[in-house]
Amino acid sequence: MSAHATLEVRLEDRSYPIHIGPGLLGRGDLVSAHLPQKKAVIVTNSTVAPLYLDAFRESLARAGVGNEVVILPDGEDHKDWQTLNRIFDALLARNAERKTALIALGGGVIGDMTGFAAATYQRGVPFVQIPTTLLSQVDSSVGGKTAINHPLGKNMIGAFYQPRVVIADTDTLKTLPARELSAGLAEVIKYGLIGDAPFFEWLEANIDRLLAGEASALTYAIEQSCRNKAVVVAADEREQGVRAHLNFGHTFGHAIEAGLGFGVWLHGEAVAAGMAIAARVSRRMGLVDDQLVKRTLSLLERAQLPVRGPALGAGRYLQLMGHDKKVEGGRTRFVLLRGLGEAFVTADVPQETLQLVLEGEGVDAA
Amino acid sequence: MSAHATLEVRLEDRSYPIHIGPGLLGRGDLVSAHLPQKKAVIVTNSTVAPLYLDAFRESLARAGVGNEVVILPDGEDHKDWQTLNRIFDALLARNAERKTALIALGGGVIGDMTGFAAATYQRGVPFVQIPTTLLSQVDSSVGGKTAINHPLGKNMIGAFYQPRVVIADTDTLKTLPARELSAGLAEVIKYGLIGDAPFFEWLEANIDRLLAGEASALTYAIEQSCRNKAVVVAADEREQGVRAHLNFGHTFGHAIEAGLGFGVWLHGEAVAAGMAIAARVSRRMGLVDDQLVKRTLSLLERAQLPVRGPALGAGRYLQLMGHDKKVEGGRTRFVLLRGLGEAFVTADVPQETLQLVLEGEGVDAA
Numbered sequence: 111m112s113a114h115a116t117l118e119v120r121l122e123d124r125s126y127p128i129h130i131g132p133g134l135l136g137r138g139d140l141v142s143a144h145l146p147q148k149k150a151v152i153v154t155n156s157t158v159a160p161l162y163l164d165a166f167r168e169s170l171a172r173a174g175v176g177n178e179v180v181i182l183p184d185g186e187d188h189k190d191w192q193t194l195n196r197i198f199d200a201l202l203a204r205n206a207e208r209k210t211a212l213i214a215l216g217g218g219v220i221g222d223m224t225g226f227a228a229a230t231y232q233r234g235v236p237f238v239q240i241p242t243t244l245l246s247q248v249d250s251s252v253g254g255k256t257a258i259n260h261p262l263g264k265n266m267i268g269a270f271y272q273p274r275v276v277i278a279d280t281d282t283l284k285t286l287p288a289r290e291l292s293a294g295l296a297e298v299i300k301y302g303l304i305g306d307a308p309f310f311e312w313l314e315a316n317i318d319r320l321l322a323g324e325a326s327a328l329t330y331a332i333e334q335s336c337r338n339k340a341v342v343v344a345a346d347e348r349e350q351g352v353r354a355h356l357n358f359g360h361t362f363g364h365a366i367e368a369g370l371g372f373g374v375w376l377h378g379e380a381v382a383a384g385m386a387i388a389a390r391v392s393r394r395m396g397l398v399d400d401q402l403v404k405r406t407l408s409l410l411e412r413a414q415l416p417v418r419g420p421a422l423g424a425g426r427y428l429q430l431m432g433h434d435k436k437v438e439g440g441r442t443r444f445v446l447l448r449g450l451g452e453a454f455v456t457a458d459v460p461q462e463t464l465q466l467v468l469e470g471e472g473v474d475a476a
Numbered sequence: 477m478s479a480h481a482t483l484e485v486r487l488e489d490r491s492y493p494i495h496i497g498p499g500l501l502g503r504g505d506l507v508s509a510h511l512p513q514k515k516a517v518i519v520t521n522s523t524v525a526p527l528y529l530d531a532f533r534e535s536l537a538r539a540g541v542g543n544e545v546v547i548l549p550d551g552e553d554h555k556d557w558q559t560l561n562r563i564f565d566a567l568l569a570r571n572a573e574r575k576t577a578l579i580a581l582g583g584g585v586i587g588d589m590t591g592f593a594a595a596t597y598q599r600g601v602p603f604v605q606i607p608t609t610l611l612s613q614v615d616s617s618v619g620g621k622t623a624i625n626h627p628l629g630k631n632m633i634g635a636f637y638q639p640r641v642v643i644a645d646t647d648t649l650k651t652l653p654a655r656e657l658s659a660g661l662a663e664v665i666k667y668g669l670i671g672d673a674p675f676f677e678w679l680e681a682n683i684d685r686l687l688a689g690e691a692s693a694l695t696y697a698i699e700q701s702c703r704n705k706a707v708v709v710a711a712d713e714r715e716q717g718v719r720a721h722l723n724f725g726h727t728f729g730h731a732i733e734a735g736l737g738f739g740v741w742l743h744g745e746a747v748a749a750g751m752a753i754a755a756r757v758s759r760r761m762g763l764v765d766d767q768l769v770k771r772t773l774s775l776l777e778r779a780q781l782p783v784r785g786p787a788l789g790a791g792r793y794l795q796l797m798g799h800d801k802k803v804e805g806g807r808t809r810f811v812l813l814r815g816l817g818e819a820f821v822t823a824d825v826p827q828e829t830l831q832l833v834l835e836g837e838g839v840d841a842a
Contacts, residue, residue: 191557195557198626202626226596230634231632231633232632232634233622233623233634233635233636234714256599262565262568262569263568266598269595269599270599270600348600432571
């Protein structure tokens with residue numbers, strides 16, 4: 111038995127625990143406790159399977175959970191209907207029933223697709239998430255967002271669907287490429303910026319321990335990130351209000367991902383640049399001072415993240431944001447800062463401010 | 477203003493009204509009252525569009541609701557991902573936002589697909605149902621079931637998603653082929669059989685008025701059907717318990733549809749034969765008397781419905797039922813009768829009883 115942290119996400123009858131710490135892939139009992147039937151189909155990808163699948167299956171088997179496997183190709187390119195349908199094909203070919211659980215073992219793409227499959231197979235079957243990247247551990251673990259991409263937009267088809275339990279094993283981060291660890295840290299830093307100044311300060315002091323993969327630091331950072339997200343999600347499960355804060359950096363970030371083609375930049379990298387843009391917009395509007403922008407850029411840079419978007423041109427940025435889900439009544443709503451740990455939503459951003467900041471992306475230096 | 481009946485389906489924050497009666501397609505105000513934004517995309521098919529689309533669009537426009545249209549090919553064959561994706565394509569091409577409503581104008585296939593599109597486009601947009609067949613008015617109006625078919629199973633991919641309002645205009649039944657009116661009556665009769673003996677008796681007395689298309693009789697039958705279904709759904713929104721009663725006749729019916737190929741028999745025809753089979757199984761098990769079986773078959777026959785399944789052979793029936801969603805722990809659960817208006821669920825049906833009854837389908841005479 112390993113020591114680990116447990117966080118309860120409170121959503122009335124859809125509440126569930128997140129277990130965080132090293133060695134948890136060996137704890138099939140933590141999964142088993144939440145299954146209505148001791149049967150599961152594990153969905154993973156061709157990168158994660160060779161690393162963790164066998165050990166996890168054995169741990170499930172020890173806990174009495176019969177399991178089968180669907181292995182999908184790796185990558186955001188495959189977050190589409192065709193790949194999702196391979197899950198449905200496998201479930202139907204095996205006569206999977208309504209109480210058979212779907213377990214996502216992998217990063218955000220596997221989690222999003224498996225979650226959407228679980229939300230929609232026979233109109234909903236039990237879902238378990240085993241995120242194996244930092245980004246998915248701090249982002250997809252809380253919130254119940256599932257989706258696939260459409261050729262005309264990222265995450266455009268999906269559902270809100272909560273897992274029965276989430277297991278974040280920090281050991282899986284040992285095999286994560288450095289670039290992906292950094293991309294995950296972008297979302298970690300976001301939680302500090304939008305709502306938790308003390309956590310932002312802890313990150314300023316401990317970013318090097320996280321980059322070095324220290325289990326105790328990672329466990330703390332994941333727990334604080336999930337806790338911050340859980341508070342917001344519990345207040346606004348279906349994204350009608352305050353939950354929009356979680357999209358800090360994402361409106362610009364999605365434009366970057368779409369503009370370059372999905373997969374060129376990692377999601378976390380685009381969000382990092384998007385947060386830097388949002389910070390610059392906030393400063394230009396006189397909402398925050400230079401010092402906060404500097405601290406933000408400095409922490410992102412120490413985490414090996416970009417603090418500039420690519421030079422798409424302001425017009426293209428604005429056009430790409432027209433497809434963003436955060437659009438209402440034809441106007442784009444932005445999440446900005448009015449202080450460290452103080453995000454807010456506004457549609458009142460002067461066009462010339464946007465133009466000025468976005469025209470500078472990829473060009474000027476500060 | 478036409479007089480009409482209104483029924484409230486109570487589901488906490490997802491409660492909604494069903495308006496039933498003649499002339500309601502002209503009441504765009506009944507739709508408009510439930511839209512968060514006065515914008516909608518109407519999804520209909522190539523059969524319904526020439527009959528009702530223009531008048532409905534005008535009525536929406538009079539109520540101030542801007543609207544666009546997606547016309548899909550007609551038929552259960554098209555209840556698939558490819559056709560669903562045409563809705564997504566249209567929504568994305570038009571930059572449809574999270575508050576733009578999707579309105580289903582058509583029968584069950586249009587309702588199920590449009591509902592699933594509404595449940596999943598951007599993880600959920602407002603949904604309005606305008607069912608134009610008797611079957612969809614009495615079945616899909618209540619319950620929030622949405623789905624598409626998969627090559628390996630009917631309605632295997634879907635979601636529970638509630639509409640904001642349902643409008644059942646009995647005038648649309650005037651253009652409904654007689655065979656489809658009868659198919660709708662199968663579900664109407666079902667409500668009497670499973671839980672409402674007085675309504676069954678009313679149907680015995682009034683079936684001819686319904687077949688003749690009398691508006692007041694239709695309004696009453698639709699209202700009673702929706703009321704019966706609403707009581708069950710309110711008690712069990714996510715189909716964990718008593719809601720299974722609504723599947724009376726459906727386990728056998730689905731086997732018939734799948735065995736013959738979807739679309740050969742209408743859904744309601746398969747359900748009628750399925751109810752007759754369920755009644756015969758109930759009698760063989762000594763749960764009901766000959767008299768009840770006779771009354772059931774007689775009412776179904778007067779409604780121009782089949783009271784025999786096709787001669788698929790008992791083995792094929794049982795195999796086909798293995799894919800049914802009402803399967804749990806590997807055992808098929810059946811909805812049977814123990815009296816008029818008294819359905820119940822059981823997995824304890826002797827194999828030889830099933831064999832005996834199913835072997836007789838399409839063959840013997842009583």
